[in-house]
Amino acid sequence: MASENHSQNNGVQNGMVVTQVAVMMVPLPAQGHLNQLLHLSRLISAHNIPVHFVGTTTHNHQAKARVHGWDPSGTTNIHFHDFPIPPFHNPPPDPNATTKFPSQILPAFLASTHLRKPVYEFVNRISSRARRIAVIYDSLMAYVVQDIHSITNAESYCFHSISAFSLYSFRWEIAGKPAVHAEAEILKEVPPMEGCFAPEFAEFLKLQREAKKFNSGDLYNASRVVEGLYLDLLAEEKTTGTDKLWAIGPFNPVVIPERKDSNSHHECLKWLDKQPLNSVIFVSFGSTSSFSDEQIKELALGLEKSEQKFIWVLRDADKSDVFEGDVRRAPLPEGYTKRVEERGIIVRDWAPQLEILGHQSTGGFMSHCGWNSCTESITMGVPIAAWPMHSDQPRNAVLITKVLKIGLEVRDWACRDEVVSAIAVEKAVKRLMDSEEGEEVRQRAAELGDAVKKSVMEGGATSTRNEMDSFIAHITRPIFSSQI
Numbered sequence: 001m002a003s004e005n006h007s008q009n010n011g012v013q014n015g016m017v018v019t020q021v022a023v024m025m026v027p028l029p030a031q032g033h034l035n036q037l038l039h040l041s042r043l044i045s046a047h048n049i050p051v052h053f054v055g056t057t058t059h060n061h062q063a064k065a066r067v068h069g070w071d072p073s074g075t076t077n078i079h080f081h082d083f084p085i086p087p088f089h090n091p092p093p094d095p096n097a098t099t100k101f102p103s104q105i106l107p108a109f110l111a112s113t114h115l116r117k118p119v120y121e122f123v124n125r126i127s128s129r130a131r132r133i134a135v136i137y138d139s140l141m142a143y144v145v146q147d148i149h150s151i152t153n154a155e156s157y158c159f160h161s162i163s164a165f166s167l168y169s170f171r172w173e174i175a176g177k178p179a180v181h182a183e184a185e186i187l188k189e190v191p192p193m194e195g196c197f198a199p200e201f202a203e204f205l206k207l208q209r210e211a212k213k214f215n216s217g218d219l220y221n222a223s224r225v226v227e228g229l230y231l232d233l234l235a236e237e238k239t240t241g242t243d244k245l246w247a248i249g250p251f252n253p254v255v256i257p258e259r260k261d262s263n264s265h266h267e268c269l270k271w272l273d274k275q276p277l278n279s280v281i282f283v284s285f286g287s288t289s290s291f292s293d294e295q296i297k298e299l300a301l302g303l304e305k306s307e308q309k310f311i312w313v314l315r316d317a318d319k320s321d322v323f324e325g326d327v328r329r330a331p332l333p334e335g336y337t338k339r340v341e342e343r344g345i346i347v348r349d350w351a352p353q354l355e356i357l358g359h360q361s362t363g364g365f366m367s368h369c370g371w372n373s374c375t376e377s378i379t380m381g382v383p384i385a386a387w388p389m390h391s392d393q394p395r396n397a398v399l400i401t402k403v404l405k406i407g408l409e410v411r412d413w414a415c416r417d418e419v420v421s422a423i424a425v426e427k428a429v430k431r432l433m434d435s436e437e438g439e440e441v442r443q444r445a446a447e448l449g450d451a452v453k454k455s456v457m458e459g460g461a462t463s464t465r466n467e468m469d470s471f472i473a474h475i476t477r478p479i480f481s482s483q484i
Contacts, residue, residue: 068352134216142211156214157219158220170193190394196392256355272361281361313351314330362382
């Protein structure tokens with residue numbers, strides 16, 4: 001989505017090169033958040049705008065190491081800035097915890113509040129080299145950017161990392177569930193927040209809410225093709241203090257580059273190349289979900305009994321620092337790998353999810369319904385077997401299964417404390433991969449995926465391209481002396 005309209009972003013003032021606008025990204029130090037703002041950095045930098053990605057050394061390294069679909073080292077307009085923070089506790093995830101919220105990464109969230117001073121000093125420093133600084137910050141990093149409003153040529157844009165549907169439903173529930181728009185009656189079927197979050201997270205959330213002091217606009221990794229109604233409802237309420245809203249998703253690449261050197265790519269992609277069209281279900285529960293040994297056994301047996309081809313990413317949830325400490329290697333039933341080797345692959349490390357979903361052999365995705373995974377699956381036209389774990393995921397599951405109707409439910413959220421049996425897993429997999437109902441869902445997913453791709457590549461009233469062009473035009477608008 002590179003634009004030719006902003007190639008003159010640089011000028012000279014008092015003998016010093018001055019950029020018309022520079023963008024700074026302030027992500028939350030969690031994989032699903034780092035990933036989204038790194039993808040957005042790629043999109044904005046394509047408009048010849050320098051992007052400064054700020055964070056801790058550890059989390060910047062994590063973001064770059066796990067990016068998929070493109071190579072950040074080949075994008076010269078993205079500049080990473082590593083800032084030190086105090087040491088933090090790095091506990092392992094608890095696979096047997098009653099609530100599946102990833103409390104083990106909360107220490108990193110709290111430690112990130114110490115970025116407040118270095119981030120302010122950095123913006124203040126580069127403000128002399130840009131006529132405008134556009135600070136795009138994760139909604140959960142408001143505390144860190146709260147002082148930036150004192151810099152006269154800085155603007156801030158709040159990025160919401162969850163779906164517009166989930167965000168609106170949270171606000172609707174907090175408001176006491178008032179009467180809803182006729183087309184939004186489905187909100188009444190959304191499960192309550194109970195069990196979605198850990199109590200400690202509420203304190204961190206309160207800290208961010210109280211620190212939010214100024215806002216020039218809201219950004220969403222969302223497409224109006226997918227969530228137009230809920231974006232409009234959010235705009236109508238103006239609860240964020242601004243009426244400027246841009247839905248500029250999907251952030252992830254919508255076309256996977258052709259693999260020129262097959263030897264340099266993941267083994268599971270080579271295996272996929274040999275499988276029939278739409279024959280493989282991809283099983284992955286993201287970076288923040290941990291299963292008990294008992295649940296892993298039931299999932300393993302269910303996949304085996306389904307007799308469907310699969311790629312299963314079996315890895316533990318992230319810690320605050322993913323590069324330190326031991327990683328649990330969950331056991332599988334005895335002889336399991338040998339029994340399924342003809343039709344299943346088990347991946348124990350990081351997997352190239354976007355490439356797997358974009359492969360023609362992938363016909364389904366058993367997912368926790370994190371927003372990154374939902375967006376990637378929607379983009380690639382792959383239906384979802386929804387198995388939400390925590391946070392916004394139960395609401396995303398409703399969006400996928402009941403609003404968009406491009407997925408099927410593995411288990412009811414009300415039964416989240418129960419182990420999902422092998423029989424239930426087997427039925428869910430067969431239903432998605434080997435039934436008329438599953439084929440109908442797959443067809444709807446493919447059609448929606450095509451519509452989303454077109455919205456990125458073509459203009460139009462509901463197009464992502466039009467929204468992105470509008471945002472770029474906004475942050476690069478002419479600057480008058482009274483503004484600075």
